[in-house]
Structure formats: C-alpha cells, structure tokens
Amino acid sequence: MSATPLKREVYLLSRIDLPDSHTLSVYKANGGYQALEKVLTGGFTPAQVIQLVKDSGLRGRGGAGFSTGLKWSFMPDVAKDARPRYLAVNADESEPGTCKDRVLMEKDPHGLIEGILVACYAMRVKTAYVYVRGEYRLSYERVAAAVQEARAAGLIGQKILGTDFACDIWMHKGAGAYICGEETGLMESLEGKRGHPRPKPPFPAGSGLWKSPTTVNNVETLCNVPFVITRGAEWFKSLGTPKSPGNILIGISGHVERPGVYELPLGISARSVLEECAGGVWKGRTLKAWIPGGSSTGLLPGAKIDVAMDHDSIREAGSMLGTGAMIMLDETACTVRAMQVISRFYDHESCGQCSQCREGTQWLAQIFARLERGQGRMEDIELLSSLANGMAPAKTICALADAAAIPTHAIVKNFRAELEEHVRLGRCPLGSAHEAAELEEAHA
Amino acid sequence: MSERPQLPERLRAEFSELLTHYPERQAALIPALHRCQEELGGWLTPDTLEALAEFFGLEPVEVFGVASFYPMFQLRPVGKHMVAVCHNIACELRGAEDVLREACRVTGAKPGQPSSDGRFSVMRVECQGACTAAPMLVLDGVFHENLATADVARVLGSVR
Ligand SMILES: Cc1cc2nc3c(=O)[nH]c(=O)nc-3n(C[C@H](O)[C@H](O)[C@H](O)COP(=O)(O)O)c2cc1C
Numbered sequence: 001m002s003a004t005p006l007k008r009e010v011y012l013l014s015r016i017d018l019p020d021s022h023t024l025s026v027y028k029a030n031g032g033y034q035a036l037e038k039v040l041t042g043g044f045t046p047a048q049v050i051q052l053v054k055d056s057g058l059r060g061r062g063g064a065g066f067s068t069g070l071k072w073s074f075m076p077d078v079a080k081d082a083r084p085r086y087l088a089v090n091a092d093e094s095e096p097g098t099c100k101d102r103v104l105m106e107k108d109p110h111g112l113i114e115g116i117l118v119a120c121y122a123m124r125v126k127t128a129y130v131y132v133r134g135e136y137r138l139s140y141e142r143v144a145a146a147v148q149e150a151r152a153a154g155l156i157g158q159k160i161l162g163t164d165f166a167c168d169i170w171m172h173k174g175a176g177a178y179i180c181g182e183e184t185g186l187m188e189s190l191e192g193k194r195g196h197p198r199p200k201p202p203f204p205a206g207s208g209l210w211k212s213p214t215t216v217n218n219v220e221t222l223c224n225v226p227f228v229i230t231r232g233a234e235w236f237k238s239l240g241t242p243k244s245p246g247n248i249l250i251g252i253s254g255h256v257e258r259p260g261v262y263e264l265p266l267g268i269s270a271r272s273v274l275e276e277c278a279g280g281v282w283k284g285r286t287l288k289a290w291i292p293g294g295s296s297t298g299l300l301p302g303a304k305i306d307v308a309m310d311h312d313s314i315r316e317a318g319s320m321l322g323t324g325a326m327i328m329l330d331e332t333a334c335t336v337r338a339m340q341v342i343s344r345f346y347d348h349e350s351c352g353q354c355s356q357c358r359e360g361t362q363w364l365a366q367i368f369a370r371l372e373r374g375q376g377r378m379e380d381i382e383l384l385s386s387l388a389n390g391m392a393p394a395k396t397i398c399a400l401a402d403a404a405a406i407p408t409h410a411i412v413k414n415f416r417a418e419l420e421e422h423v424r425l426g427r428c429p430l431g432s433a434h435e436a437a438e439l440e441e442a443h444a
Numbered sequence: 445m446s447e448r449p450q451l452p453e454r455l456r457a458e459f460s461e462l463l464t465h466y467p468e469r470q471a472a473l474i475p476a477l478h479r480c481q482e483e484l485g486g487w488l489t490p491d492t493l494e495a496l497a498e499f500f501g502l503e504p505v506e507v508f509g510v511a512s513f514y515p516m517f518q519l520r521p522v523g524k525h526m527v528a529v530c531h532n533i534a535c536e537l538r539g540a541e542d543v544l545r546e547a548c549r550v551t552g553a554k555p556g557q558p559s560s561d562g563r564f565s566v567m568r569v570e571c572q573g574a575c576t577a578a579p580m581l582v583l584d585g586v587f588h589e590n591l592a593t594a595d596v597a598r599v600l601g602s603v604r
Contacts, residue, residue, distance in 0.1 A: 084467065096532045096571040134478065134516045135572050137585050170465040173475055175514030178570065192470035192500075194513040210467050253534040253575040260576050295533055295571075325575065327534055341536045345570055351513075 006265040007239055011227050012220070012247055013263045016107035022142050024149040027110035033155060035226035036117050040163045049122035053225065055233035057245040062090055062181075062218030063294070063323050065244070065311045068225075074205035075123045075213050085213040087120055087128040088190060088204075089222060091143075092174055092181035094133055096295035096345060097325030100249035100261050101219035105132070105139035108223065109146035113169065115222030117155065118229055120167045123215055127168050131186055134175045144171045178349040182398045183216035185351065196351050197398035220249055240266035244310035248324045252278045255285065255330035267310040273326060274305060285330040289415065293322020295342045296403030298410025299335060319410065334430040335415045336422055339407065340368040346404035357401035360391040364408055371419060374427035381419050385412050449491035451499055455479060459499060473500055477511055486526070487518035515569070523558035523565035525603050527551065528582040531568045534575035539593065543579045544568065546596040564600070 015021045015030050027033070039049050054069025075085060089112070093101045104112060116128050130147075132140045147169050150156045158166045172190055174180050180189040184198040187209050208214020224246060228236050237245045244266040250273055251261045257279030264273065270292065274280060281287050287302030292309070297320040300307075307317045314321045329338060347365035352358045367384055370376045388405035395401065411419065421429050451459070458479065462472040473496070480492050488511055490504075497504040511517045529535075529544040544555065544566070553559035553566040574580040577589030581599065588599045 093573050094571060097534055097575050098571075099573040099575045099577075102573050133573070134514075135582065138587075172465075172471075173478055175474055175478065176516035176569075177514050189474065190471060191468065192473035192510065194510055251576050253578060254537040259534075259578070291533075327537070327575070329537065333537060338533060338536075341531070341533050345532055348570060 006267055008265060009239060010263050012104070012223055012249060016103065021107050022109050022146065024110060024146070024153060032110050033114055035229035036114050036155070037161060038229055039118055039121055040161050040165055046122045046124055049118065052233055053122070053228055056228045056236040058221070058224055058228060058236065059244060059311070060218055061220035061248065063095065065321065068217065068221055071215060072119065072123050074203065075215060076205070078124050081213065083212040084127065085123065085125045086209045087116060087123065087125045088186055088209060088214055088216045089116060089128060089130040090181060090183065090186060090216050090218045091130055091132040091139065092186060094178040094181050095323050095325065096342065097253055097291065097327045098251060098294050098323040100251050102136055102139050103249065103261050104219055104223050105136070105143050109143040110150065111223045111226065112143060112219055113146055113150050115225040116169055117167055118225050119217065119222055121165055126166055129170050129172045129190055131172050131174055131190055134173050140171060140173060147171060179351045179400060182400065185398065186216060187214065196353050199397050241310045243312055248309070250309060250324045250326060252326040252328065254328040255282050255333065256280065256328050257282050267308045270307045270309055270326065271305045273309065274328065281328065281330050285332065287328060288331045288333055289329040289335050291327040292319045294325040295345065296406055297322040298407050299338070299414060301414050332430060334428055335411055335418050336368065336372045337428065339411050340372045342407055343368045343404060346400065350400060354396040354401065356391045357396045360387050360401060361404050363387050364404055371422050372428055374422060374425065376423050378420065378423050381412060381416065384408050448498060449495040451495045455483060456499065469500055470502065473507065473510060477517055481517060487520060487522050521558060523553065523563050525564050525584055527564055527566045527600065528569040529566065530572045530574065530580055532571035535578040535580060538578040540579045542593045543581060543591055543596055546593045547581060547600065550597045550600050
C-alpha cells in the first residue's frame with residue numbers, strides 16, 4: 001500500500017444530501033452544467049475533450065476498468081464515416097452486490113446527463129440512449145424527468161447553449177436480464193431482441209447499435225466526466241492511485257453494521273472501508289470471507305482484508321476490483337452456500353448461446369447445491385475446477401462464463417477445506433442448508 | 445372466425461410516439477411490452493403478443509421469443525399484486541429466505557404461482573440492486589428495503 005495517505009475529497013456524491021438534489025435548479029446552483037458550458041463555449045474541440053479524459057486516466061466503472069478516453073478515441077473519424085453514431089449508457093446495474101449507479105440516477109440525474117452530453121460532444125454523437133434496468137423504477141423516473149427539464153432548458157435538443165451542438169437523449173427500459181449489462185447484449189436488447197451478446201470483433205465503435213459506431217459507458221463513468229472537465233486531469237490524478245485515479249463508489253453489503261454506498265479514492269484499504277465506513281463486521285463477529293467487486297469476483301479469505309481497492313492491488317491479492325461491490329461474510333456464513341446462491345444466479349442468467357456457458361453454469365449450480373446439501377463427493381471439487389476451466393477464459397462469446405468460473409476457482413483455492421468438510425460430514429457444518437430447497441423446487 | 449386482436453388506441457398512439465426515438469421499429473418492442481403488461485392485466489396474454497406483432501410487423505412467435513427472454517415479462521396469469529423477493533447473495537446473507545417464507549405464509553402463495561384467491565404472486569428474483577439495504581422485496585414495482593421478517597405482513601397488508 002502507498003506510504004502517503006490518500007487524499008480524501010468527495011465529488012460524485014457531493015450533492016446527494018441537498019434537498020431536491022435531483023432537480024435542475026439545485027444542480028445548477030451547485031456547479032451543474034459548467035462542464036458542458038466550458039467545452040461548448042470555451043473553444044474545446046471534440047479531440048481536445050477526448051485528450052483531457054485520456055490524460056485524466058479515468059477508467060470505466062462498469063467492471064472492466066478500461067480507459068474511457070481511449071475507448072472514446074476508437075470512434076471513427078466523422079469525416080470518413082457518415083453513419084449515425086450512438087452512445088449507449090449502461091444503467092443495467094445487475095451484478096450482485098452492486099447498487100451504486102442507482103444512487104447517482106436517483107439523487108444526481110443531471111450529473112449523468114451532463115456527462116452524457118460532454119461524451120456525445122467529444123465523440124460527435126447526436127443520439128444517446130440510457131438503458132435502465134426495468135426494476136429501477138425510481139432511477140428511470142428521475143433520469144426521465146431530468147431529461148425533460150434539461151430539454152425544456154435548451155440543454156438537450158438542437159442548438160444546445162446557443163451553439164451548433166445538437167444531441168438527443170432517450171430513455172430505454174430493460175426487462176430484467178443480467179446479460180443485457182454486457183455491452184453487446186445491451187445493444188441487442190436495445191434493438192428489441194433477445195439479449196444475446198454478439199461476437200467481437202466487430203467492436204461496438206466499428207459496428208454497434210444498428211451496425212453504426214457505438215460507445216457503451218457505465219453511469220458512474222459518465223458521472224466522473226463533468227468533474228474531469230471543470231477541475232482538470234491533474235486534479236483527477238491527485239485522487240486515487242497513479243494507475244487507478246479518481247474516486248470510486250464502493251457499495252459494502254452483507255454482514256456489516258452499516259451497509260451503504262461510499263465514495264472513496266481508489267486505492268483505499270478494504271479494511272478501512274469495512275471498519276471506518278461500514279462500522280465493522282456486525283454483531284461483534286469476525287470476518288470469514290469477502291468478495292471485493294461483485295459476485296463475479298472471487299471470494300477472498302477474511303484475513304486478506306488489508307488490500308488496497310484498486311485494479312492492480314486486488315488482482316495481486318487474487319481477485320478483481322470489478323464494480324467495487326464488497327460483500328462481507330461473517331464467521332457464521334457458509335461459503336459453499338454462498339457459491340450455491342451465486343452459481344444459481346449465473347445458471348439463471350446465462351443466455352444459452354454458448355454451450356460451454358449454458359451447460360457449465362447449470363453443472364456448477366447443481367454441484368454447489370449438492371455439496372451444500374451434503375450429497376457431494378470428493379471428486380466434485382476437481383469437477384468444479386475442470387468445469388470452470390472448460391468455460392473460461394475466452395472460450396465463449398461474452399464474459400458471463402468467466403463471471404461464473406472465476407468465483408468457482410476462488411472457492412476451490414481459498415476455501416477447499418470447507419468444501420471437503422461438507423463431503424466428509426455429509427451435511428453443511430454450519431447448518432445453513434435450510435428449507436430453501438423446498439421453496440426453490442416449488443418455483444422451478 | 446375471431447377478429448385479429450388489436451391494441452387499444454391509446455397504446456397505439458403512445459407507441460407511435462415511441463417509434464420516433466429509434467431508427468428502427470423493433471427497438472420500441474421491449475418498452476411496448478412493458479406498457480402492455482402494465483395496462484392490460486399484469487401479464488402478456490397470447491392476444492396481446494399477437495396484437496403487438498401486428499403493430500411491429502413481426503411474427504407472433506418473434507414477439508414471444510423476445511418476451512420470453514426477459515424475466516420481468518409474465519407469460520402466464522399472475523396474482524393481482526406482484527411480490528418479488530430477491531434471493532441473491534447480499535439479501536441471502538441478511539435473511540432473504542426468511543422474508544420469502546414469510547411472504548408465502550402471509551399470502552398463501554407458493555413461489556412462482558398465484559395464491560388461490562388470485563390476490564398475490566410471490567416470485568423469487570435475482571439481484572434487484574438493493575444490496576446495501578438487504579433484505580428486500582418489491583411489491584407492485586415498489587422497493588421495500590431493510591426488511592425484518594416481521595415487517596413483511598405489514599408491507600403486504602398495505603394492499604390487502
Ligand atoms: C455478464 C456481464 C454483465 C455486465 N453488466 C454490466 C452492468 O450491469 N453495468 C455496466 O455498466 N457494465 C456491465 N458490464 C460491463 C460492460 O460490458 C461494459 O464493459 C461497460 O458497460 C463499459 O462501460 P465503462 O467502460 O464505462 O465501464 C457487464 C459485463 C458482463 C460480461
């Protein structure tokens with residue numbers, strides 16, 4: 001961990017406690033739409049905006065951590081490519097543990113809209129779609145209302161702020177499928193189809209929505225953009241770590257005293273998120289295991305909590321930053337039950353296109369379920385590993401198979417003794433295999 | 445001979461406006477499926493799917509193919525009120541199964557099937573994005589978070 005303490009400064013969530021923070025007047029009274037004004041009337045070319053975002057080192061907050069400025073630069077040159085071009089805003093937020101984009105959309109929807117407008121200016125996009133997961137009713141309503149307000153105020157539509165910049169933003173509601181958060185699944189879904197991810201290449205910048213150049217960005221990523229514009233790349237890099245600059249919204253859930261979404265510099269120690277923000281493990285218990293970045297990042301032992309929450313440090317610790325959604329398990333929790341629940345999710349959400357994923361997720365779910373019920377065999381542990389090896393990496397159209405395989409490898413590596421104990425005892429040592437099975441069968 | 449089912453005029457008008465948001469017609473299908481489910485009885489009947497197919501210039505089976513992909517679309521009759529209980533990891537760790545059991549007890553429904561009085565359907569659902577306010581349930585689209593098992597009867601009682 002870095003020797004110098006990380007600078008603490010809240011910006012993403014700086015407005016959310018203001019009354020009516022979701023309205024245009026409150027947003028404007030607190031610095032809103034200054035970034036848009038700066039790029040539109042301050043003589044910034046689109047290329048300069050992209051350069052600024054590149055220089056800031058901003059990395060996508062949707063899970064993969066790809067450089068935002070670099071991604072924007074992949075959009076083809078308008079002089080050579082006359083096709084319409086699109087921005088798809090990924091507000092599908094469905095990775096278990098993750099509930100941070102929701103805070104931004106409910107409490108600061110104009111921040112998102114401003115980020116969208118700056119992104120569209122930079123990429124010369126005239127149409128953006130905000131793909132909101134169907135279950136997020138309040139998020140949808142708040143962003144939709146903010147779009148209307150902004151349109152009425154001349155911030156969306158033609159001649160924005162009296163300039164030649166024109167941009168429309170449309171709301172679009174998903175219908176409850178995790179796979180539609182994967183960027184090409186999202187595009188298929190936006191086109192009104194089943195959310196089946198597309199093989200890459202072609203990449204979205206070359207052929208995305210309706211075969212046109214498209215960029216997909218996460219909500220939190222875009223919400224960072226106005227701050228990068230108004231405060232500059234150097235300011236942004238003064239937060240976080242050199243390779244993972246800026247702040248990140250960390251949601252911490254599970255067995256803690258104060259679950260919540262906290263804005264912290266990248267590189268913050270996981271222990272301080274747990275202890276200072278979340279008030280420690282609940283009920284005075286000890287930490288048995290934790291997930292650093294949503295259900296598709298591997299479970300780590302509780303003893304490995306002195307890790308910095310940035311892309312590289314968590315990878316070194318054997319997991320991934322993912323969406324920064326920390327899920328904490330206390331000493332009474334069963335990691336096999338946790339994997340039963342997580343593998344059931346991937347089985348449910350696999351779109352079924354690739355056999356490795358369709359069959360693999362189903363097998364993983366069945367094996368974790370039988371291990372948890374005490375009906376597993378020792379060979380099942382090897383079988384879990386070999387199935388996961390058959391699914392990923394890079395064996396399927398999209399990374400959902402990886403998302404199921406990664407936590408499977410992690411439990412075999414980090415909690416093998418607990419798997420073995422389930423087999424030896426013929427039951428869950430913690431007695432957590434409750435009557436759930438009965439209710440699950442009724443649902444099937 | 446039965447007439448081909450038609451969408452109500454107000455929905456046709458609404459969907460015609462929706463079409464202007466997209467370069468291609470089919471893009472409005474999923475939003476339209478949502479609106480039909482909301483307005484036409486809580487689930488998508490074969491007639492509704494056929495009417496949508498006609499509106500969008502698709503085969504009914506294509507519309508069914510899309511609708512059946514998405515868990516939020518109901519293709520079988522449901523109770524008057526929809527109760528969705530998240531059973532994913534963050535909720536599981538804080539008592540989701542107890543909430544689910546209590547929701548079933550209070551409504552008399554089994555997960556996935558409408559109660560015999562037709563008032564409620566109780567569904568197991570995947571993560572709803574309320575992980576830091578777990579456990580939770582969704583009643584007719586509205587999130588009820590930070591639930592104790594004892595709260596479930598009161599929450600469901602609000603629509604009884
Ligand atoms: C199975 C799967 C599910 C995903 N779900 C989401 C999601 O809900 N929200 C999101 O922003 N990104 C999600 N992603 C990542 C997107 O594919 C994409 O990388 C991201 O939206 C890019 O935005 P960013 O560069 O701003 O992070 C998912 C990826 C996979 C493989």
